[in-house]
Amino acid sequence: MTITAIRGFNDILPGESALWRHIEDEAVKVFSACGFSEIRVPVADRTELFLRSIGETTDIVEKEMYTFTDRHGDSLTLRPEGTAPVVRAYVEHKLYTSPVTKLFYAGPMFRYERPQKGRYRQFYQIGAEVLGDESPRADAETIGMLVELFRRLDVSGITLHINSLGCAECRPGYKSRLKIFLQGVKERLCENCQRRMDANPLRALDCKSPKCIEATENAPRITEHLCQPCNVHFERVKHGLAGLNIAPNINPRMVRGLDYYSKTTFEITAEESLGSQNAIAAGGRYDGLVSDLGGPATPCFGFAIGMERLAIVIKDKGFQERPLAAFIALGAAAEKKGIELLKLWRGAGLRITEDFSEAPLKKRMKRVDQIGASFAVILGEDEIKEGVVSLKDLKTAEQEKVKWENVVQRVFKVK
RNA sequence: GUGGGCGUAGCUCAACGGUUAGAGCACUGGACUGUGACUCCGGGGGCUGGGGGUUCGAAUCCCCUCGUCCACCCCA
Numbered sequence A: 001m002t003i004t005a006i007r008g009f010n011d012i013l014p015g016e017s018a019l020w021r022h023i024e025d026e027a028v029k030v031f032s033a034c035g036f037s038e039i040r041v042p043v044a045d046r047t048e049l050f051l052r053s054i055g056e057t058t059d060i061v062e063k064e065m066y067t068f069t070d071r072h073g074d075s076l077t078l079r080p081e082g083t084a085p086v087v088r089a090y091v092e093h094k095l096y097t098s099p100v101t102k103l104f105y106a107g108p109m110f111r112y113e114r115p116q117k118g119r120y121r122q123f124y125q126i127g128a129e130v131l132g133d134e135s136p137r138a139d140a141e142t143i144g145m146l147v148e149l150f151r152r153l154d155v156s157g158i159t160l161h162i163n164s165l166g167c168a169e170c171r172p173g174y175k176s177r178l179k180i181f182l183q184g185v186k187e188r189l190c191e192n193c194q195r196r197m198d199a200n201p202l203r204a205l206d207c208k209s210p211k212c213i214e215a216t217e218n219a220p221r222i223t224e225h226l227c228q229p230c231n232v233h234f235e236r237v238k239h240g241l242a243g244l245n246i247a248p249n250i251n252p253r254m255v256r257g258l259d260y261y262s263k264t265t266f267e268i269t270a271e272e273s274l275g276s277q278n279a280i281a282a283g284g285r286y287d288g289l290v291s292d293l294g295g296p297a298t299p300c301f302g303f304a305i306g307m308e309r310l311a312i313v314i315k316d317k318g319f320q321e322r323p324l325a326a327f328i329a330l331g332a333a334a335e336k337k338g339i340e341l342l343k344l345w346r347g348a349g350l351r352i353t354e355d356f357s358e359a360p361l362k363k364r365m366k367r368v369d370q371i372g373a374s375f376a377v378i379l380g381e382d383e384i385k386e387g388v389v390s391l392k393d394l395k396t397a398e399q400e401k402v403k404w405e406n407v408v409q410r411v412f413k414v415k
Numbered sequence B: 001g002u003g004g005g006c007g008u009a010g011c012u013c014a015a016c017g018g019u020u021a022g023a024g025c026a027c028u029g030g031a032c033u034g035u036g037a038c039u040c041c042g043g044g045g046g047c048u049g050g051g052g053g054u055u056c057g058a059a060u061c062c063c064c065u066c067g068u069c070c071a072c073c074c075c076a
Helices: A012-033 A049-054 A059-063 A082-092 A134-154 A169-185 A191-195 A211-214 A228-243 A305-315 A331-349 A361-370 A381-386 A405-415
Strands: A045-046 A066-068 A073-076 A101-110 A122-131 A158-164 A262-270 A277-284 A300-307 A325-329 A352-355 A375-381 A388-393 A399-403
Touching: A012 A122, A012 A134, A045 A049, A049 A059, A049 A073, A049 A082, A049 A228, A059 A134, A059 A375, A066 A211, A066 A388, A082 A101, A082 A122, A082 A277, A082 A300, A122 A134, A122 A305, A122 A352, A134 A228, A134 A277, A134 A300, A158 A211, A158 A228, A158 A405, A228 A262, A277 A305, A300 A305, A331 A352, A331 A381, A331 A405, A361 A375, A375 A381, A381 A388, A388 A405, A399 A405
Parallel strands: A325 A352, A325 A375
Antiparallel strands: A045 A073, A066 A073, A101 A122, A122 A300, A158 A262, A262 A277, A277 A300, A375 A388, A388 A399
16 A cells, blocks of 8 residues: 555645645735734644643543653644744743734644544644734734735635623623523533533533524623623724724624633634635634733734635635746757756746756657646757747747747736 | 545546446557647556455445545534
8 A cells, every 4th residue: 555644634736735825925915014923833832831721621622632742751732723832932932022012823733633624634724913912903903904815815705703702800700690591491402512511601602503502592692791891892893893894793602612712702704615614714812821821911812714714715716826938948059058048037037947858849849738838938959040939829829939038028928 | 523425547437246347538659850739540557445254256235444525513
């Protein structure tokens, strides 16, 4: 048997990688324009980091982490998400000495789940974090930045869902209120929700089981039990979004899977071809995490985009790599001249490869066609004498002689 | 972790339990020694995912296993 990739770990082949590169390039442009800088954190961190940040009773920690013991006996975990390592780095390097720090990251995350459409064990996220800003405008503007990125990537049919989960002041009170309500309808809840009712009652609101949706129809809503500061914050976030012409869908039932969220949480869904895995980005505020991890009290807001899901949603939008030309030298003199010419053309921005085979021209034409070149650039004895190449458009079969210095503009003209 | 669909050539798929497992596309040689993609003629390709069983005989039926896709749980 030949060796195959690990289950849930995928190769991104050239046809698709061009789109990925495009997404990443656009994200960097948009984030950078908003004042974010890149941070690169390791793919592995101490297991304890994730236990303390994500929460010990979450599904991620309970059953989805790639955890192993290294040769030294330390328990390490492949990062299941990006915020925890970023905050760890923020605290470790004391970046909080700056009043506000805006960071973005991109890279693979790891969760041990059954693969399905838009979900893999190694998956890629692009995320951004605003550390040290408590303003509701930070929430709104950061969501706005994300919406702008999706607009530029030509993602259509997206919906923004937002909610507020309250804070350390008001959430406990709501939680016990909800627990009392759930006790009353306990028999009508699904097994799962009955089991986690005490540890994590909020999850019952997010359950997709029709039983639970029906049973919790009249459950108290968190948005009606926020403390004054949280309520004001939430109102200002909504106001800020309105100022950006973004109409959110207020969803008081939305609960996120990580324990560190407080106040604003949000999710952006795409209706297109994703089935139930339709969240392409999500995030929220986590005002308590930095101090939980040993730093000073630091309000933060962030999000992560799921690359695979985003790629699915924009896949059919016709993004393509720049056209490629192929150089064919006929004879030793042409090969030598080619070294100089290729340098000239490539320096001017042309994508051009060379066919190194010594086969008859017929076969070489076929080869360059097969590798996907749009143009054949032929240099033989006649052309050298005239200071030209024979430039053939492989789509239209039109061929003409073009002066060496005009090759690049001639190719760009056709595109 | 639970449930379902599917595994035959590089790809998309055929083949009633019965000759030597086929076709299209792709690849490759030639017709055609400075012109691909069109046309014509030829060629290579397969432990039918793997293992076991039933049978005179298995790609086909049964069991196990692996892989994959989809859904659930949950999440980006």
